[in-house]
Amino acid sequence: MRLEELQDYEFVTIQCHDNPDADTLASGFAMYRYFQDMGRQVRLIYCGRNKIQKPNLLMMVDHLEIPVTYIGDVPAFLAQEPEGRLRGLLITVDGQYGAGNVTKLPAEEVAVIDHHQVEMTPPVKNEINPHLGSCSTLVWQLLDNAGYQIKDLHLGTALYYGLFTDTNQFAEIFNPLDMDMREAVPCDKTLITLFRNSNLSLQEMEVAGVAMIRYIYNDDYNYAIIKSKPCDPNILGLISDFLIQVAEVYCCVVYNETGDGYKFSVRSCVKEVQANELASFLAEGVGSGGGHREKAGGFISMQLYEEAYPTLHSEAFFSERLNDYFDHCQVIFCKRV
Numbered sequence: 001m002r003l004e005e006l007q008d009y010e011f012v013t014i015q016c017h018d019n020p021d022a023d024t025l026a027s028g029f030a031m032y033r034y035f036q037d038m039g040r041q042v043r044l045i046y047c048g049r050n051k052i053q054k055p056n057l058l059m060m061v062d063h064l065e066i067p068v069t070y071i072g073d074v075p076a077f078l079a080q081e082p083e084g085r086l087r088g089l090l091i092t093v094d095g096q097y098g099a100g101n102v103t104k105l106p107a108e109e110v111a112v113i114d115h116h117q118v119e120m121t122p123p124v125k126n127e128i129n130p131h132l133g134s135c136s137t138l139v140w141q142l143l144d145n146a147g148y149q150i151k152d153l154h155l156g157t158a159l160y161y162g163l164f165t166d167t168n169q170f171a172e173i174f175n176p177l178d179m180d181m182r183e184a185v186p187c188d189k190t191l192i193t194l195f196r197n198s199n200l201s202l203q204e205m206e207v208a209g210v211a212m213i214r215y216i217y218n219d220d221y222n223y224a225i226i227k228s229k230p231c232d233p234n235i236l237g238l239i240s241d242f243l244i245q246v247a248e249v250y251c252c253v254v255y256n257e258t259g260d261g262y263k264f265s266v267r268s269c270v271k272e273v274q275a276n277e278l279a280s281f282l283a284e285g286v287g288s289g290g291g292h293r294e295k296a297g298g299f300i301s302m303q304l305y306e307e308a309y310p311t312l313h314s315e316a317f318f319s320e321r322l323n324d325y326f327d328h329c330q331v332i333f334c335k336r337v
Contacts, residue, residue, distance in 0.1 A: 001127040003034065003146040006111060011088030012040050016068065017095030017102050018048025019233040019263075022060060022195075024094035026162030027113065027135040029066045031093060033155055034148055041088075047071045047103035049258060053232040056198040060161065063191055064154040074103060094135035097123060100288025100299055113138060117276060119290050130292075133178040136162030140181045156185035161192055168241075169196070172294070199238060207231045208239050211254070215243075216319060221326045222250035225318050230256050236265035237297070244269050251278065253318055261287065261302040262314060268294055281329075282321050 006012075012035045016024040028044045035042040044067055051070045052058060061068060071077045078084050090097075090107035097110050099119045111125035115132045122128060132138050136159040143150065150156050163182060167173040170182070200208065211228040218224075224243055228236060240254040244267040251273045255264035264282065266289070268275040275296035279289030282298060286305045289298025309317055 001111070001125055001142075003142050003148075005125065006089060006091070007038060007040075009089035009109065010041060011086075012042040013086050013088070013090045013105075013107070014042065014044045015090060015092045015095075015102065015105065016044070016046040017092070017099075018046065019050050019101070020046050020052060020057065020068070021094075021234060022057060022158075022165040023134045023136055023162035025057065025060060025066055025068060026158035027093040027139045028068065029064070029158050030136070030139045030143060030150075030155060031091060031113070032067065033152070034143060034146075037148075044068045045071050047074055047105070048101075049260070050233060054199070054204075054234045055201055056195045057234070059198055060158065060195055063194075064158050066158065071103075074105070078105070093139065096120060096128070100283075100290065101297075113142070116291065132175050133173050134163040134166040136160075136166070137175070137178045137181045140185065141177060144184075150185050153186050153188055157188045157191055159185050160187040161195055164192065164196070200235070204231055204235050208235060208242075211239055212243070216315060217248070218319070218322070219248070221322065222248060223322050223326075224249045224252040225315065225322070226252070226254045227315060228254060228256040230258065233263050233265075233297075236263060237295070240265040240267040243267065251275070253282070253322065255314070255318065257314065261305065262300040264289075264298055264300070264318075266291070266296040266298070278322075278325060281325050282318065 014028045014031045016028045032042055032044040085106035089109045090105060091111045092102050093113050095102040096112050096114050096119050098104050110123045112122050114128045115130055115135045115138050117130045118128055129138050140159055163178060207229050211226050216225040236254045240252050243249055243252045250270045251268040253264055253266055255262050266275045266279045274293045276291045279291055279296035279298045283289035283300055286308055287298055287300035291297055
């Protein structure tokens with residue numbers, strides 16, 4: 001897909017995935033600026049259960065002047081649209097239309113720009129490349145192919161930080177295109193340092209510390225489970241990033257209870273366990289999950305969970321599902337003939 005194919009729409013809505021991270025904000029910001037410069041009526045939004053709370057993301061939005069709007073009341077939002085659906089084109093960035101981490105908004109036309117594995121049949125207008133480290137890189141490539149040069153320091157810094165966070169501070173950057181983008185965009189390194197060192201509030205530090213005191217560890221399969229107090233979903237990722245660094249832990253699940261279910265984060269550091277596959281397995285029948293081979297996440301609906309497991313508490317559920325995964329999933333090693 002080329003961006004020139006999307007220029008026929010007067011009204012454009014850019015949607016970040018729910019519980020936004022730096023990569024989806026950067027990708028959405030870049031698309032917003034592109035269509036704004038094309039003279040279109042464009043807006044940048046996100047939905048979901050949680051408004052952005054993480055300090056580094058709030059700083060990113062503030063310092064880089066990202067015009068993103070939180071849609072907390074989706075029915076009221078849609079009621080303002082003709083026929084109850086979005087006018088013109090809806091573009092989901094860093095998430096796929098109808099996926100578990102993207103609130104599905106009816107629209108006249110839909111396009112998808114994403115770097116995750118394909119989760120469902122995408123719309124005709126799509127650009128999905130799971131080989132890239134970030135959606136920011138994919139958006140940068142689309143802009144470059146369209147002849148749109150990124151000269152603005154705020155926009156360049158956003159894309160740089162999106163790649164930075166999605167590749168574990170460049171430790172997991174392998175694709176040459178990711179490296180090209182890192183070198184090509186203008187960037188305020190002082191702001192990157194500020195964002196990098198602002199991942200936790202004092203309250204979130206306490207939540208993470210308390211969570212890690214109590215854990216479940218299975219030495220047969222080398223997995224760990226932690227239940228956290230309610231917190232920003234991104235904090236679950238920080239806890240699981242720390243937990244997966246323990247030598248005896250090959251994969252882990254960190255979760256907490258929300259008002260209507262369980263939000264969980266999955267990490268794996270061995271090739272035999274793909275985090276996105278495990279996340280999907282954990283949520284099968286009661287929610288949704290997905291992501292990357294080493295990092296993934298998902299959500300379990302409380303209503304579906306209580307219908308399927310009325311007497312099972314959450315820690316036992318995750319333990320049993322993980323045991324089922326290791327007991328029944330076959331690992332096939334392949335090599336070139």
